[in-house]
Amino acid sequence: MATATYKDLCIDASDAHALARFWGPVLDLDVNLHDDGDADLRRAGEVLVWVNTVPEPKTVKNRLHLDVHAASLDRVLAAGARVVDEQPRWTVLADPDGQEFCVFVRQAGDERLRTPLYELVQDVTGDADDAHGLAVWWGDLLGATAVRDDGFSHLEHVAGLPCESLVFQPVPEAKTAKNRVHVDVTTRDVGAVVAAGAVVLRPRGEDGLGWTVLADPHGNEFCAFTVG
Template sequence: MPLATYKDLCIDAVDPHALSAFWGPLLGWESHPHEDGDSCLRVGEEVRVWVNRVPEPKTVKNRLHLDVRAASLQPALDAGAVVHDEQARWTVLLDPDGQEFCVFVRDESVVDPVYELVWDVTGGEGDALRVAQWWAETLGGAAVRDEGWSHVEGISGLPFESIVFQPVPEDKTAKNRIHVDVTTDDVGALVAAGATSVREKGDGGIGWTVMVDPAGNEFCAFTPD
């Protein structure tokens, strides 16, 4: 029985309205700027991504990033992205906030550009697998070990095909600029499973708990009450 349910993705940005306007067309989701300066991406009434305003600019490589599919790089470049690195199968770009994302160019017509959420894990392949197994047990789904990394598939409500966990040599040095939100009936069960509760927060009558997973990556847990 999963301990939590996937809720949505949160992205910090200096200019949420601009970043939301960038990502909406690329993902095929609707951009909705808010009067308070924040923004969100929706499909109908369902919020897929919150884009939250923060004062600090990006200074280190993101530990979480999006992979998207596209017929070419040009739409992203025309919208304000810049090429950061080129690999054999994908190209790393920076969005207008300076955050990394990867574009997989497909020769065929791209029906759904939304692909994967990728998560860095310090260590080797075994460490990536252990974190993938933790999230599979937390959100449901199955952890699968691939060549060099692991992924979790079959997560209920996840708008991406999977969450990929890749090993990296560098340690986490700053708060993640991208994180996931989950809903749960029991924050204590998440702690017992290996998460750490950092602090409780609230906004407009809505409360949540900021937590970190066993790899030290932040996520927010919302409870029904």
């Protein structure tokens, strides 16, 4: 049984309005700019992505990034992205905030060009077993199934997930800074999330905080909103 449910995605940015104006059209989501400088991206009125202004600039490679399916690179380049690296099957780009994401160019008629247009990819320090282990942890938390796939692992049947999948890939480098992209979940029992292996970084109520900031077993931050 799931201990938590996927809620939404959060992206930190030096200029949330500018980044929301970039990602909204790329992901076919409606852009909603807030008076306080933050923003959100919506589909049919439902918030799928929060974009929050933060004081700290981006300094390290993103540990969680988006893979986007597209008919070509033209749309993202015209929106303000720049090419970082060319790989045989995908292109690594940076958005206007300098945050990496990957574009997979698909042929016309490919069903992956329909919504959902993207997946979330989490870097995990270590080998494929470490990546799969974290996938299993998140799968247990969200009531989903972790599947090995050619050195990677991904989650299937994640309730409420508006994108294609959550993918976990092994990387050699260690986590050194707060993740600039993270997920939010809802739960009826934060204590059960902690008992499963999460660590509380900031408790709900601290300085008026309306949610609990946690880290998964590999130190990746996520936020839990208590419901019920």
